[in-house]
Amino acid sequence: MDIKINDIVGRRSYNCDLLFRVIDIQMIDGRKVAFLFGEDFRLVADAPYEDLVAINQTERQKITKEYRTLEEQSLKLFTQDVDLLRERQEYEVTGGYVKPSNYFQIPGKVLHLDGDPAYLKKCMALYEKIGVPVLGFHCNEKEMALKIGGLIDYYRPDILVITGHDAYSKAKGKMSDINAYRHSKHFVQTVKEARKKVPHLDQLVIFAGACQSHFESLIHAGANFASSPSRINIHALDPVYIVAKISFTPFMERINVWDVLRNTLTGAKGLGGIETRGVLRTGMPFNPIQDEN
Template structure:
């Protein structure tokens, strides 16, 4: 018996991915990717429950992937920090005298999966970034995204959740052949109608197998999925973090952004964009006066 919350794999896909059972409707089961941002449907007879041993084996693989991606980001962060230190300290005679503060951008992360959102928020915090997270079903995003932006006033907006492409509904060029791409596209268009400057409000949009070209055309700086592949749950965080920790004086190397992600260039792409981090000097160590 398969019920909501069970972990399963699909026999017809050689058990390639692990899914959570989202709902059961008659003989049809709605599935959400456990580690990738893919939404799918499958009949009961195509599903097989994941055993405890198999779950631990798959979890170990995912943990290793995430740890490697995190190490890559930390390496790049150190390089970015060394560059900031050099630029901020150019007017000082000794390194000891050098002291600066930094103003990172505000991030609004809107996610169609509450569990993935929680995981992403934890990673933002681990990376030292402040974020406002909001769960919205993908269909709600076009209607509610602007009110959230007006409330949070972010410099980076992440629109993600679940998506999928169905060959039965059309070719890869047909937007209607995708489960949720049209909602991401409409949301991006609404944002760009009010915030047209790509370097003042940076947008990441998309999920697994999303219509990359439509998202970029609508005005996203970064999007998924060029090769219509699945993307990992935390990949959007690394894209946002790279933008957040790159100086506004510098252009972002798109390849360096993508190399930190688990999905790589098949899953993510983008256009030339400036960073959003600003630094200032000097850093005051004096306590603030009470008013």
């Protein structure tokens, strides 16, 4: 069976443990090589063409069933967290439910830059489902640093997501060498450019990174949260759960890092960060204008 660009495949040498989308096929040194993007994880890879196995829709559903279940569990836990935050806010604003519940809330605005248009679409659907105000842009990882300044000036976000695809290559260097990573240096430079615009860690909260990214460099560059402390793969939707938690946490509260990570699909091995303030703001009165007619 011929494998073409955009086909979903697995790798025989890895027992088809992960699903990939074929993004390019090239002849290199007389061999056919396929370039791959992870379908559920933010991983970029390449593989010999003959190592690929085409995955049909039925097989795909079987392989991804576990991931879909995890996504549903994470969303359920996150929704419970947000409901508790809202109940607590309502209790505090109304003085223990003594005063009228006449207030409004402004969650933090998110600017999401993604190196993969398919992942961006998935993330935007989840943001909408959760209720987070967001502006999303597809941008090649190598171009993010050039574009981030203008986007921050235009949108003035409270939270910034810088993500896409990444991978560590042992053949290119030690794990401590940022040049051994596919896109970590581009993410780092983008974080630095963003911090030139907004230096304060609580005025612009930044998540940066993808699968196997150089966590330490991203944090030192100015990210509040990043991947991947243990250089493992992270799920495509993990950045959404992290920034949504920040978006709905009141700005007077500091977020315990574990509270942010525990509802992600990857957890502390793939994601980490530093203590950060929430960005939700509450106001009153809530007084919607009624049409007289």
